[in-house]
Amino acid sequence: MNFQINKDALLKNLIIAQKALSNKTPNPALKGIKMDVTEDKIVITTSNSDIAIKLEVKDSSLNVESGGSMLIPGKYFIQIIRKLDGLKVSLSLIDDNMLRIEADRSDITLNMMDLEDFPELKFAEKVKSINVNVRLLKSIIRQTAFATSSIENRPILTGVNFQIHDNKLKAIATDSYRLSQKEIELNDEYEPLDIIIPGNSLDELLKVLENNNDQVEIHFDHSKILFKYDNILFQSRLLEGNYPETSKLVPTEFPIIIKFNKENLATAIERASLLSSRDGNNAIVKLELRKDNVVEVTSNSPEIGKVLEEVYPVDEIVGKPFKISFSSKYFLDALKIFNSSEVSVNFTGEIRPFTIVGEYDKDMLQLILPVRTE
Amino acid sequence: MNFQINKDALLKNLIIAQKALSNKTPNPALKGIKMDVTEDKIVITTSNSDIAIKLEVKDSSLNVESGGSMLIPGKYFIQIIRKLDGLKVSLSLIDDNMLRIEADRSDITLNMMDLEDFPELKFAEKVKSINVNVRLLKSIIRQTAFATSSIENRPILTGVNFQIHDNKLKAIATDSYRLSQKEIELNDEYEPLDIIIPGNSLDELLKVLENNNDQVEIHFDHSKILFKYDNILFQSRLLEGNYPETSKLVPTEFPIIIKFNKENLATAIERASLLSSRDGNNAIVKLELRKDNVVEVTSNSPEIGKVLEEVYPVDEIVGKPFKISFSSKYFLDALKIFNSSEVSVNFTGEIRPFTIVGEYDKDMLQLILPVRTE
Numbered sequence: 069m070n071f072q073i074n075k076d077a078l079l080k081n082l083i084i085a086q087k088a089l090s091n092k093t094p095n096p097a098l099k100g101i102k103m104d105v106t107e108d109k110i111v112i113t114t115s116n117s118d119i120a121i122k123l124e125v126k127d128s129s130l131n132v133e134s135g136g137s138m139l140i141p142g143k144y145f146i147q148i149i150r151k152l153d154g155l156k157v158s159l160s161l162i163d164d165n166m167l168r169i170e171a172d173r174s175d176i177t178l179n180m181m182d183l184e185d186f187p188e189l190k191f192a193e194k195v196k197s198i199n200v201n202v203r204l205l206k207s208i209i210r211q212t213a214f215a216t217s218s219i220e221n222r223p224i225l226t227g228v229n230f231q232i233h234d235n236k237l238k239a240i241a242t243d244s245y246r247l248s249q250k251e252i253e254l255n256d257e258y259e260p261l262d263i264i265i266p267g268n269s270l271d272e273l274l275k276v277l278e279n280n281n282d283q284v285e286i287h288f289d290h291s292k293i294l295f296k297y298d299n300i301l302f303q304s305r306l307l308e309g310n311y312p313e314t315s316k317l318v319p320t321e322f323p324i325i326i327k328f329n330k331e332n333l334a335t336a337i338e339r340a341s342l343l344s345s346r347d348g349n350n351a352i353v354k355l356e357l358r359k360d361n362v363v364e365v366t367s368n369s370p371e372i373g374k375v376l377e378e379v380y381p382v383d384e385i386v387g388k389p390f391k392i393s394f395s396s397k398y399f400l401d402a403l404k405i406f407n408s409s410e411v412s413v414n415f416t417g418e419i420r421p422f423t424i425v426g427e428y429d430k431d432m433l434q435l436i437l438p439v440r441t442e
Numbered sequence: 443m444n445f446q447i448n449k450d451a452l453l454k455n456l457i458i459a460q461k462a463l464s465n466k467t468p469n470p471a472l473k474g475i476k477m478d479v480t481e482d483k484i485v486i487t488t489s490n491s492d493i494a495i496k497l498e499v500k501d502s503s504l505n506v507e508s509g510g511s512m513l514i515p516g517k518y519f520i521q522i523i524r525k526l527d528g529l530k531v532s533l534s535l536i537d538d539n540m541l542r543i544e545a546d547r548s549d550i551t552l553n554m555m556d557l558e559d560f561p562e563l564k565f566a567e568k569v570k571s572i573n574v575n576v577r578l579l580k581s582i583i584r585q586t587a588f589a590t591s592s593i594e595n596r597p598i599l600t601g602v603n604f605q606i607h608d609n610k611l612k613a614i615a616t617d618s619y620r621l622s623q624k625e626i627e628l629n630d631e632y633e634p635l636d637i638i639i640p641g642n643s644l645d646e647l648l649k650v651l652e653n654n655n656d657q658v659e660i661h662f663d664h665s666k667i668l669f670k671y672d673n674i675l676f677q678s679r680l681l682e683g684n685y686p687e688t689s690k691l692v693p694t695e696f697p698i699i700i701k702f703n704k705e706n707l708a709t710a711i712e713r714a715s716l717l718s719s720r721d722g723n724n725a726i727v728k729l730e731l732r733k734d735n736v737v738e739v740t741s742n743s744p745e746i747g748k749v750l751e752e753v754y755p756v757d758e759i760v761g762k763p764f765k766i767s768f769s770s771k772y773f774l775d776a777l778k779i780f781n782s783s784e785v786s787v788n789f790t791g792e793i794r795p796f797t798i799v800g801e802y803d804k805d806m807l808q809l810i811l812p813v814r815t816e
Contacts, residue, residue, distance in 0.1 A: 375550045378549075
């Protein structure tokens with residue numbers, strides 16, 4: 069095996085492949101990057117327990133003198149390619165077990181791993197697939213994956229539930245204290261679908277997708293989901309089990325509706341959370357609608373001190389004075405993902421879940437469970 | 443106590459005072475910021491086991507209605523001031539034990555600490571002091587403090603030795619494997635001096651000093667050093683003991699002198715260190731002067747692979763073929779602080795310390811001990 073390629077073109081693809089490399093895998097072969105070189109292309113494959121990535125590199129700079137396959141120690145290879153000088157890098161296999169890397173005045177020899185230890189991976193492209201715009205897919209992921217659970221005691225909640233009914237795709241994430249839900253219209257009608265994608269896989273997918281208006285082709289089967297984008301195949305395992313029925317959680321009537329400037333509300337909550345007796349992420353703040361229609365956001369920690377923030381709603385308020393307490397982190401997490409500069413917070417009662425919606429975030433719903441205090 | 447001040451002016455000073463705050467101090471009072479307010483100024487004082495800072499704030503925005511003193515929980519106070527909206531902040535003492543902080547629509551009350559627990563600090567301004575340009579002082583610190591030891595088993599080596607003889611100031615740091623030395627001319631003659639300043643204190647001082655051409659006034663006594671700069675008094679304890687005599691370490695004759703482009707040499711060493719069998723910071727690389735006057739930088743780790751880098755010296759070489767091994771981290775640390783784009787590396791022998799000097803870094807010397815291999 070012997071070929072030359074533009075260094076930056078190779079590096080760009082290795083950085084994508086790296087997303088499926090794991091340093092703490094129980095299977096050492098998964099620390100390797102598989103490279104298959106044929107006449108006109110390189111195929112790069114990586115895999116860990118959650119995701120697998122396959123890249124076809126057909127750069128115009130590629131010059132293959134002879135083809136072949138090898139399993140390269142991923143961490144070292146990427147470090148080396150990243151640090152090389154020169155425009156071009158030349159790669160050749162020596163004695164079947166060493167990779168010689170030459171660029172500028174560098175001559176590096178890297179011991180190869182045993183190719184046979186790398187698992188056989190099936191990238192399951194189906195005849196039928198769903199096409200989604202990249203930007204739209206990225207926004208669905210950004211607006212839901214943050215609300216998954218990071219605790220493993222209910223594994224199903226570490227994933228995002230994707231449901232297709234008719235021509236609608238609904239994505240739902242919840243850690244049982246808050247819920248994020250986003251719905252989009254698809255261009256076609258599809259067969260019904262109900263799957264759970266690990267949140268971590270979606271976080272990695274986000275890093276791989278660029279910000280453009282290309283289409284991502286999504287292929288499913290019962291245990292895997294495959295995203296096809298540009299020269300990339302990105303496959304994730306699915307979580308097994310039934311996702312909890314969440315639609316009953318969402319109240320349908322809201323006697324109290326308050327509209328806020330998002331920024332003002334967020335900074336008031338941030339400041340109130342500074343003096344919470346609970347540490348940073350667990351700070352609890354109280355929101356109170358006063359008789360004069362001003363909203364107070366407060367926290368009180370006898371040992372440290374107290375914060376009182378006044379927030380002026382931006383519109384007529386529906387409802388009468390009341391108060392509610394909640395996790396400041398959950399509220400701020402939710403506010404962060406709105407595109408709208410104004411949000412409506414809809415309350416049912418002092419110990420009932422409340423929702424946040426925004427005019428420019430159609431079909432997105434944020435729901436938060438309050439905290440009982442005193 | 444009751445006063446108003448521009449929020450950013452207060453914050454800027456608090457961020458400086460924060461450098462002497464410690465969260466893990468055994469004395470809880472040192473987590474506090476002492477504030478003394480009089481008619482026309484605020485004095486802010488902080489202290490930890492190594493350093494103490496005193497700031498006089500006389501901002502034009504300051505409006506004192508009544509003066510007083512208090513000890514404020516440092517971490518919370520800085521977090522709050524940082525997050526406030528509005529240009530101005532109003533601070534007032536309530537019931538002698540709470541600080542009320544008002545700005546824009548925020549009304550925050552912070553419990554105060556017991557002022558009497560804060561230690562009495564003496565900032566020892568002497569009649570006689572040394573004046574040094576800020577930029578020059580910063581470069582002395584940057585070019586020496588990195589070479590101090592971070593291991594506590596020889597405490598004296600965690601400091602930088604400052605010596606004054608006649609009109610010269612010499613700064614020396616060594617961890618016993620490498621040495622950095624810088625000498626500058628002073629504008630006056632001073633009495634001889636030989637002190638050791640903790641490296642950590644100097645690192646904090648570096649963050650406090652701005653990049654301008656102001657003068658820093660330096661005051662000494664037997665146990666403390668005081669830097670007076672702008673509205674800041676920055677005081678550090680000194681390390682007790684005798685600094686090792688290092689002048690004998692530096693070879694006086696160099697049969698081999700090789701001049702390099704600094705950047706080329708650094709990247710070659712960086713790449714060679716990538717495939718070292720020892721982890722990152724402990725990587726050992728070998729440098730060899732070949733008969734054809736090309737320099738090879740190499741590393742070889744049987745399990746991983748090997749690197750061979752060719753580096754072309756930029757000038758006639760003095761000396762004959764030889765090789766030497768060293769810690770790549772020490773060599774790269776040293777190269778980083780040179781202003782010169784070309785450096786001369788001066789060797790005495792394969793197991794003797796070598797030095798690095800640069801044309802545009804007059805009076806600076808870097809010395810590194812080689813590593814025996816095989």
